[in-house]
Amino acid sequence: MTQRVRVQCFGVTRDGIGAGEEQDYERPFGHVDPGDLFAWRFATGSWINRSDLVGTRGIDDYIERDYARGIGAEIMGRNKFGPIRGPWPNYEWQGWWGEEPPFHTPVFVLTHYVRPSFSLSDTTFHFLDTTPHEALEQAKTAAEGRDVRIGGGVTTIREFLEADLIDEMHIAVAPYELGDGIRLWTNPDELTDRYHLERVPSPSGVVHHFFWRR
Amino acid sequence: MTQRVRVQCFGVTRDGIGAGEEQDYERPFGHVDPGDLFAWRFATGSWINRSDLVGTRGIDDYIERDYARGIGAEIMGRNKFGPIRGPWPNYEWQGWWGEEPPFHTPVFVLTHYVRPSFSLSDTTFHFLDTTPHEALEQAKTAAEGRDVRIGGGVTTIREFLEADLIDEMHIAVAPYELGDGIRLWTNPDELTDRYHLERVPSPSGVVHHFFWRR
Numbered sequence: 001m002t003q004r005v006r007v008q009c010f011g012v013t014r015d016g017i018g019a020g021e022e023q024d025y026e027r028p029f030g031h032v033d034p035g036d037l038f039a040w041r042f043a044t045g046s047w048i049n050r051s052d053l054v055g056t057r058g059i060d061d062y063i064e065r066d067y068a069r070g071i072g073a074e075i076m077g078r079n080k081f082g083p084i085r086g087p088w089p090n091y092e093w094q095g096w097w098g099e100e101p102p103f104h105t106p107v108f109v110l111t112h113y114v115r116p117s118f119s120l121s122d123t124t125f126h127f128l129d130t131t132p133h134e135a136l137e138q139a140k141t142a143a144e145g146r147d148v149r150i151g152g153g154v155t156t157i158r159e160f161l162e163a164d165l166i167d168e169m170h171i172a173v174a175p176y177e178l179g180d181g182i183r184l185w186t187n188p189d190e191l192t193d194r195y196h197l198e199r200v201p202s203p204s205g206v207v208h209h210f211f212w213r214r
Numbered sequence: 215m216t217q218r219v220r221v222q223c224f225g226v227t228r229d230g231i232g233a234g235e236e237q238d239y240e241r242p243f244g245h246v247d248p249g250d251l252f253a254w255r256f257a258t259g260s261w262i263n264r265s266d267l268v269g270t271r272g273i274d275d276y277i278e279r280d281y282a283r284g285i286g287a288e289i290m291g292r293n294k295f296g297p298i299r300g301p302w303p304n305y306e307w308q309g310w311w312g313e314e315p316p317f318h319t320p321v322f323v324l325t326h327y328v329r330p331s332f333s334l335s336d337t338t339f340h341f342l343d344t345t346p347h348e349a350l351e352q353a354k355t356a357a358e359g360r361d362v363r364i365g366g367g368v369t370t371i372r373e374f375l376e377a378d379l380i381d382e383m384h385i386a387v388a389p390y391e392l393g394d395g396i397r398l399w400t401n402p403d404e405l406t407d408r409y410h411l412e413r414v415p416s417p418s419g420v421v422h423h424f425f426w427r428r
Binding site: 198 | 259270271272273276277279280283382410412413414416417422424426
């Protein structure tokens with residue numbers, strides 16, 4: 001199997017917005033409500049934080065339960081890791097995810113302010129001040145033949161798209177508009193010169209957009 | 215996790231036909247052409263017999279690559295295993311799948327004519343002359359906590375539905391009719407008293423039908 005570079009389960013609004021302004025400790029997505037953006041994920045039977053056994057088992061669930069499959073490393077931007085900007089005041093901040101982050105692989109955080117690696121359960125966070133190309137090389141090695149997920153946020157995905165480093169991308173377009181925020185695209189058809197694009201409306205209201213290289 | 219009983223990637227025509235009459239050694243589906251019925255699977259990037267790297271990576275591929283995930287055993291009817299009826303003339307017939315069957319788990323074949331178990335690669339075939347309930351008990355034990363796939367054919371799935379033993383079912387409805395053959399249903403809505411039913415049309419032309427218990 002070829003080692004692929006994939007975006008999965010990333011959410012944007014119908015007008016392409018995947019994150020809001022004014023991110024802070026309480027609001028990882030700023031003014032964007034993740035409860036709206038990711039409502040389709042939270043409703044699935046496979047959603048990791050689900051304690052009951054209810055939840056949908058249709059198309060959204062197939063996509064949700066594929067999230068970790070075959071993934072050996074993730075690359076994320078610093079703003080996905082946390083709300084702190086500039087030099088780290090200390091190393092107390094360890095991400096939004098508590099003692100059991102949902103990655104279970106090495107995670108490479110792109111930042112101009114590197115800090116020591118640390119582990120929480122079976123996820124290890126590394127900090128890199130480097131280019132997308134070089135980060136991807138390290139992540140591919142760490143993934144030991146498995147795929148690398150580009151985890152976001154919006155800016156990081158755009159950088160990897162601009163460097164033409166992404167092989168496959170799944171974006172769930174939520175059925176509402178926001179008007180302002182950080183935009184992944186003006187229109188997904190921007191990408192169809194390089195990618196096949198398959199749109200699949202889900203009964204939950206989101207439209208799944210699947211991209212793979214031509 | 216609860217141990218589930220699932221049907222996956224089973225194909226029927228728009229008029230509910232999943233297998234044809236007059237099965238023989240050359241035609242596992244009788245007069246039904248599997249190239250038509252399963253065209254959506256064969257086109258995916260994850261189709262197991264694919265030697266190149268092309269193939270779709272959209273919704274059909276998510277479903278195809280989920281086929282083996284979490285499955286610890288399969289139950290199939292004798293007519294899925296082969297075209298021979300009545301007592302076995304000998305034990306030369308070992309299924310349609312060659313030296314590397316796609317199951318990679320114990321497989322329980324329901325038949326009135328039992329024969330010794332045998333293994334091909336990491337698939338072991340067992341032969342049981344018993345009820346769906348009892349077969350399922352054995353398969354669940356063999357699956358060691360993982361799910362059990364009801365692999366078909368049509369008659370076997372109907373028996374397990376009648377015994378109310380199926381938790382989830384994915385049926386891909388192909389975009390054509392055949393008129394005659396072995397029918398899974400007259401109409402999928404027959405099952406909605408017991409199951410949620412989600413219909414998702416794929417760009418490939420099939421309509422994925424996902425059932426899960428109410």
